Amino acid sequence: MSPSLQPEQKVRIANAFSKAAKAYDQIARLQKSVVKHVCKLAKQSLSDNSSQPLRILDLGCGTADLATQLEQEISCFDYVGVDIAPGMLEVAKSKMTTKGYQRDFVLADIENLPELGQFDLIISSLAIQWCDIKLVFSQFEKHLKKNGCFVLSTLLDGTLAELNQTWLKLDETRHINQFLAEDTLRHKLQAISSLTSNVLSCVEELSYPNVLSIMHELKGIGANEVVNSDKQRKLTKAVLRQLEELYPTCNNEKVVSWHIAYIKGQLKNI
Ligand SMILES: C[S@@+](CC[C@H](N)C(=O)[O-])C[C@H]1O[C@@H](n2cnc3c(N)ncnc32)[C@H](O)[C@@H]1O
Numbered sequence: 001m002s003p004s005l006q007p008e009q010k011v012r013i014a015n016a017f018s019k020a021a022k023a024y025d026q027i028a029r030l031q032k033s034v035v036k037h038v039c040k041l042a043k044q045s046l047s048d049n050s051s052q053p054l055r056i057l058d059l060g061c062g063t064a065d066l067a068t069q070l071e072q073e074i075s076c077f078d079y080v081g082v083d084i085a086p087g088m089l090e091v092a093k094s095k096m097t098t099k100g101y102q103r104d105f106v107l108a109d110i111e112n113l114p115e116l117g118q119f120d121l122i123i124s125s126l127a128i129q130w131c132d133i134k135l136v137f138s139q140f141e142k143h144l145k146k147n148g149c150f151v152l153s154t155l156l157d158g159t160l161a162e163l164n165q166t167w168l169k170l171d172e173t174r175h176i177n178q179f180l181a182e183d184t185l186r187h188k189l190q191a192i193s194s195l196t197s198n199v200l201s202c203v204e205e206l207s208y209p210n211v212l213s214i215m216h217e218l219k220g221i222g223a224n225e226v227v228n229s230d231k232q233r234k235l236t237k238a239v240l241r242q243l244e245e246l247y248p249t250c251n252n253e254k255v256v257s258w259h260i261a262y263i264k265g266q267l268k269n270i
Contacts, residue, residue: 004111004132009227010084013130017062018087020222024063025091027220030206030258031126032065034153038125039069041264042151046074046121053078057119057143059110059136059152060084060127064092067103070123080104080116083127085222111135119143122150126260129155129179130227133188140267141194149266156201157181158259163214166247170239177226185261197265204260207253211243214256 005013020027046054054077058066061081070077081103083089089105096103108114110124111131122144128136140150157179164176180188182201189197208214215235218224247254 004135005130005227009225010109010130013222013225013227014085016225017083017085017222020220021063021085021087021091023220024088024222025065027217028065030204031062031221033204034260035065035069035125037262038123038151038153039066039073041262042070042121042123043073045149045151045264045266054121055117055119055145056080056121056123057116058082059122059124060130061092061105062088062125062127064095064103064105066123066125067092067096067101068099071099071101078104080106080119082106082108082110082113082116084109110139113139113143116143118145118148120145120148122148122152124150124152124154126153126155128152129177133180133185134192137189137192137195144267146269147266150197150264152263154185154261154263155179156185156259156261158203158257161257162248162255163211166211166243169246170242175226177223179259182259182261185263189263189265194268195265196268197263200262200264202260202262204258206256206258208256209253211247211254212240214254215240 054074056070056077056079058079058081061067061083064081067079067081081092086107089107093105106114106116110128122140144150159179160176167175186199189195189199
């Protein structure tokens with residue numbers, strides 16, 4: 001979604017995610033499957049023979065689902081989760097306390113991290129699409145140890161394309177966030193001279209009984225805030241009826257595509 005958002009837009013995003021935090025874990029099915037894959041890639045990236053506790057930084061940690069997954073894979077690590085939404089951090093802290101884990105959480109913006117020390121691994125799942133990629137990776141030089149690595153996931157152009165095309169039949173206002181095209185993401189990463197990285201992409205399709213359930217899910221996970229858009233049309237019953245009619249139906253279901261990029265890499269040894 002780069003470039004960087006205005007402060008008031010960041011506040012709106014933080015508020016939407018804070019509001020969604022309590023129900024997030026019950027609703028976020030796509031996000032949970034992406035977290036599992038990030039966790040698998042992170043495990044592969046770490047050297048097995050490290051005897052020290054690993055330091056792991058999770059950017060846009062949300063309810064700390066990645067930390068929960070990592071507990072099952074890695075025996076000994078220090079974890080710092082960063083998020084811009086206070087509500088998400090409250091849920092994350094209480095989840096970890098219930099499980100008896102001591103983990104650190106910091107309210108901060110990924111694009112402008114405070115002093116947190118250096119880490120063996122930086123992870124992030126479905127958070128950096130709200131950020132300027134260049135600013136995100138500029139943080140890595142300061143926060144990654146010499147042989148440290150990173151594994152991130154983000155959304156690409158094509159995500160929610162069916163919903164976008166359906167809205168376009170009704171009006172010209174943008175109702176869906178714009179995400180980077182895969183080629184643009186690759187070029188932006190190649191332009192960062194301090195890193196080596198590679199990108200894997202895939203498309204996940206989720207089915208819903210109707211458009212209303214798609215809208216509920218987007219709101220329920222806090223992803224309903226559309227940035228850089230003019231005043232949006234209200235989702236009245238009449239608008240919803242039109243969207244239901246216009247949205248393509250396949251075997252009585254409404255399909256939503258999520259285009260996901262997984263980015264793995266490390267700092268160059270210069
Ligand atoms: C879709 S959720 C993903 C949460 C978690 N990583 C997961 O996969 O379950 C996106 C998270 O990114 C956070 N976020 C968005 N922009 C951010 C920013 N600039 N700095 C820190 N966190 C941010 C949101 O508050 C939200 O918790």
